[in-house]
Structure formats: structure tokens, C-alpha cells
Amino acid sequence: MRIAMIGSGYVGLVSGACFADFGHDVHCVDKAADKIEALNAGRIPIYEPGLEELVERNAKAGRLVFSTDIPRAVAEADVVFIAVGTPSRRGDGHADLSYVYSAAREIAASVTGFTVVVTKSTVPVGTGDEVDRIIAETNPKADVTVVSNPEFLREGAAIDDFKRPDRIVVGIENERARPVMEEVYRPLYLNKAPLIFTDRRTSELIKYAANAFLAMKITFINEIADLCEQVGANVQEVAGGIGLDNRIGGKFLHAGPGYGGSCFPKDTLALVKTAQDAGAPIRLIETTVAVNDQRKRLMARKVVAACGGEVRGKTVAILGLTFKPNTDDMRDAPSLAIVQALVDLGAKVKAYDPEGMEHAKGMLPPGVTFADGPYTAAEGADALAIVTEWNQFRALDFRRLKEIMKAPVLIDFRNIYKREEVARHGFTYAGVGRPKDGRAGDMQAAAE
Ligand code: UDX
Numbered sequence: 001m002r003i004a005m006i007g008s009g010y011v012g013l014v015s016g017a018c019f020a021d022f023g024h025d026v027h028c029v030d031k032a033a034d035k036i037e038a039l040n041a042g043r044i045p046i047y048e049p050g051l052e053e054l055v056e057r058n059a060k061a062g063r064l065v066f067s068t069d070i071p072r073a074v075a076e077a078d079v080v081f082i083a084v085g086t087p088s089r090r091g092d093g094h095a096d097l098s099y100v101y102s103a104a105r106e107i108a109a110s111v112t113g114f115t116v117v118v119t120k121s122t123v124p125v126g127t128g129d130e131v132d133r134i135i136a137e138t139n140p141k142a143d144v145t146v147v148s149n150p151e152f153l154r155e156g157a158a159i160d161d162f163k164r165p166d167r168i169v170v171g172i173e174n175e176r177a178r179p180v181m182e183e184v185y186r187p188l189y190l191n192k193a194p195l196i197f198t199d200r201r202t203s204e205l206i207k208y209a210a211n212a213f214l215a216m217k218i219t220f221i222n223e224i225a226d227l228c229e230q231v232g233a234n235v236q237e238v239a240g241g242i243g244l245d246n247r248i249g250g251k252f253l254h255a256g257p258g259y260g261g262s263c264f265p266k267d268t269l270a271l272v273k274t275a276q277d278a279g280a281p282i283r284l285i286e287t288t289v290a291v292n293d294q295r296k297r298l299m300a301r302k303v304v305a306a307c308g309g310e311v312r313g314k315t316v317a318i319l320g321l322t323f324k325p326n327t328d329d330m331r332d333a334p335s336l337a338i339v340q341a342l343v344d345l346g347a348k349v350k351a352y353d354p355e356g357m358e359h360a361k362g363m364l365p366p367g368v369t370f371a372d373g374p375y376t377a378a379e380g381a382d383a384l385a386i387v388t389e390w391n392q393f394r395a396l397d398f399r400r401l402k403e404i405m406k407a408p409v410l411i412d413f414r415n416i417y418k419r420e421e422v423a424r425h426g427f428t429y430a431g432v433g434r435p436k437d438g439r440a441g442d443m444q445a446a447a448e
Pocket of ligand 1: 151252256257258260263324
């Protein structure tokens with residue numbers, strides 16, 4: 001198959017490299033000439049484990065090429081994927097579809113022969129219909145069918161998610177698309193990954209419903225964590241106890257400072273807007289959005305409490321800034337709200353993140369300083385807060401920390417430590433939803 005990938009951002013690049021690895025000829029295009037230049041020089045503009053090697057291997061084999069030549073890529077392709085951004089529109093929270101529609105016009109202008117056009121970008125229900133309409137209007141002779149094929153990739157695990165998906169969802173309106181999409185996903189199909197064919201609108205909604213459900217699941221356990229703190233229960237054991245019920249499932253039940261990232265905040269908001277416009281508001285998700293937004297800022301209270309009720313003039317070391325580990329993505333990261341709240345309360349913040357500091361520098365309030373490692377961040381600090389659970393923070397040397405910190409206080413927003421192991425080194429410990437800990441961990445381990 002000859003595949004054109006319009007948009008070489010996160011989704012386009014990962015999908016393009018994986019399709020090339022399946023043996024297809026993939027042409028990734030992007031309007032940003034500097035991005036294409038970097039890719040052609042072997043530099044990957046994003047941090048994603050395994051991606052550099054995958055791109056290099058397939059580029060060397062000649063199956064993966066990068067250019068700004070959209071007309072050529074489209075003209076040569078059997079399948080054209082639209083993988084451009086759909087950011088939240090400023091003001092109303094709707095997904096901004098201008099990049100998708102302009103890609104549709106460009107495709108219409110250059111397409112030759114029967115071509116399957118696939119929206120991979122996360123798009124609101126009905127976008128496929130509009131892409132179809134734009135192509136037909138721009139080029140009435142175009143022999144095209146428009147398909148929806150949402151991605152379910154997690155940042156930091158995207159290649160594995162692509163190659164070992166729980167399911168592949170394909171929304172078609174024309175049976176001619178079916179064999180083409182089966183061929184595109186042939187290696188996975190042969191491996192018996194469920195390839196679900198449905199209609200286009202249903203497929204578009206599956207993506208939003210999946211992300212909204214997961215966001216709701218996280219928000220649910222976060223609120224249970226708050227309750228645990230008030231009534232003296234342990235959220236990890238609650239999560240383990242409910243997660244063993246197959247109808248609930250143990251995944252996505254880690255309590256923390258709230259979800260962030262490039263998908264959940266944007267997609268939940270877009271679903272809320274779509275549902276309101278359709279006269280079928282989804283109040284559970286409206287509440288999820290509001291609760292999660294508030295939560296991120298409220299998390300600063302945990303730091304204040306751990307510091308004895310006051311952070312003014314105190315130094316707080318923050319470990320982990322990205323919205324989750326193994327990414328450099330800072331979008332809607334809980335750290336942004338927590339750090340801002342601490343600065344507003346008069347604290348000095350020293351931060352360290354293994355990959356996210358470059359992006360964070362433009363996003364955190366002035367006055368925040370950056371360290372080159374966890375221990376330099378902790379030096380002289382009145383409290384240490386782990387906001388993102390990078391592996392390198394999982395085995396901190398507490399003896400050393402005790403010596404270099406002004407006060408031994410740890411706020412563990414990801415519950416990666418046990419209270420007693422930290423307390424043994426003389427640290428005051430605050431986790432999330434674990435007021436007294438004790439036997440914590442057994443049930444959680446069983447559920448995973
Ligand atoms: C998500 C979806 O998982 C993926 O299927 C979709 O295609 C894109 O959005 P991603 O945003 O990369 O992927 O990250 P994910 O691992 O899902 O985490 C999202 C946020 O939820 C993070 O901030 C994470 O810290 C938080 N989270 C996740 C929790 O707080 N608790 C959990 O149990 C799981």
C-alpha cells in the first residue's frame with residue numbers, strides 16, 4: 001500500500017513510522033519545513049521511546065520519506081491519512097477543525113484514482129461527513145471515500161499501543177473501503193487484533209466516549225481518594241478491591257493530582273460541547289471536567305498542609321513537570337496549576353524534570369528556578385513534591401535528601417512510596433488517599 005500521512009506531528013509520525021514498519025510505503029508530509037528538514041536529518045522533534053530507531057530503520061529501508069510536497073504524496077497514495085491537530089478552539093472549547101478542512105481541500109485538489117481518505121485526528125461526530133462534502137465540492141470528479149479511524153495511542157507507550165492494540169476501530173460509509181483498511185492493518189489483523197468495522201459517526205463517537213470514560217474513571221478514584229483521607233481508608237486498596245471485579249477492571253484507577261495531557265482535557269471538553277449542541281448533555285462528563293480542573297490547583301493545599309499550614313517564603317522542590325512520565329509534553333500538566341498556586345501563595349519553587357524543562361520554561365510563572373537533577377532541586381528545600389512518577393524518582397536516596405534539605409517533608413502525588421519506608425528516614429510523608437498506609441500495596445499489586 002502507498003500511504004500519505006498529512007501531518008507529521010505526534011500521531012502522524014508514530015502512525016507513519018509504524019505503517020512503514022508493517023511494510024507499506026509511507027510518505028509523511030507537513031507544512032512546517034523545519035520539522036521536515038529535521039526529520040530528514042534523522043532528528044525527531046518529539047520525545048517518544050523507540051520512535052527514533054523506528055524512523056531511522058524505515059527511512060533507511062526507503063519505506064518512510066518526509067517532505068512538504070502534499071500534492072505529490074496525495075497523488076501517489078492509495079490511502080491518505082489526515083493526522084493534523086484539532087486543538088480546543090479558544091473561547092468555546094469546540095475542536096478547531098480548520099486544519100482538517102484545509103487538508104481535505106488539498107487532498108481533493110491532488111487526488112488521482114480511487115483513494116481512501118482516513119481521518120486519524122480526533123474529530124467530533126459529523127466531521128467525516130463534512131470532509132466528504134468538501135472533497136466532493138472542491139473536486140466533483142474525485143473518486144474518494146472517507147473513513148474514520150481514531151487512534152488510541154498513549155504518549156510514552158505509543159509504538160507498543162499501535163502494534164498491540166486492544167482494538168482498531170474503522171468507520172466506513174462505503175464497502176469499497178473495507179478491503180483497503182484490512183490491508184493497511186494486515187499484520188495486526190493476521191495477529192487477530194479485533195478490527196471493528198462500523199459506520200463513520202459511530203466510530204467518531206467511540207473515540208470521544210473512550211477518552212471521556214477513562215477521564216471519568218480517573219476522576220472517580222481521585223474523589224474516592226479525597227474521601228479516603230477524610231474517613232481513614234486507603235485508596236490503593238479500594239482501587240484493588242473494586243478493580244478485581246471484571247466489570248470495573250483495575251486499570252486507570254491510580255489516584256493522583258488529576259489528569260492532563262493533549263487528549264483527555266481537550267476531548268472531554270469537545271464531547272461536552274458536542275453533546276450540549278445536540279441537546280443531549282452528558283452531565284457526568286461536564287462534572288468530570290469541572291472536578292478535574294479544580295483538583296489540579298487544589299493539590300497545592302497538600303503541600304501547604306505538609307509544610308505546617310504556610311509556604312510563604314519557603315522553598316518547594318518539584319520533581320516531575322510533564323503530565324506523565326516518558327514524554328516531554330507539558331500540555332494541561334497538573335504541575336502547571338500546582339506550581340502557579342504555590343507561587344501565588346508566596347513559595348519559591350525549584351523544579352526538575354528529565355525531559356520537560358525546555359517546554360516548561362515558557363509555561364511556568366517567572367521566578368521558578370530549574371535544577372539539573374532531583375538532588376540539586378532538593379538542596380535547601382523545605383519540602384519535596386513528586387508530581388510526575390518518572391522512574392528515576394522511584395528510588396530516591398532519602399538519607400542524602402535528609403542531609404541536603406532544610407526540612408524532611410515529602411509530598412508524593414503519585415503514591416510511589418510507602419509511608420513507613422520514608423518515615424524510617426525521618427521524613428514527614430503525604431500521599432494521595434492514604435491517610436495511614438500500613439499494609440498498602442498488596443491488593444493493588446493483585447489487580448495489576
Ligand atoms: C490518552 C489515552 O490513554 C489514549 O488512549 C488516547 O489516545 C490519548 O489520551 P495519554 O494522554 O497519552 O493517552 O495518557 P494516559 O496514560 O492515558 O494518561 C492521561 C492522564 O491521566 C495523565 O495525566 C495521567 O497521569 C493520568 N492518569 C492516568 C491518572 O491520574 N491515573 C490513572 O490511573 C491513569
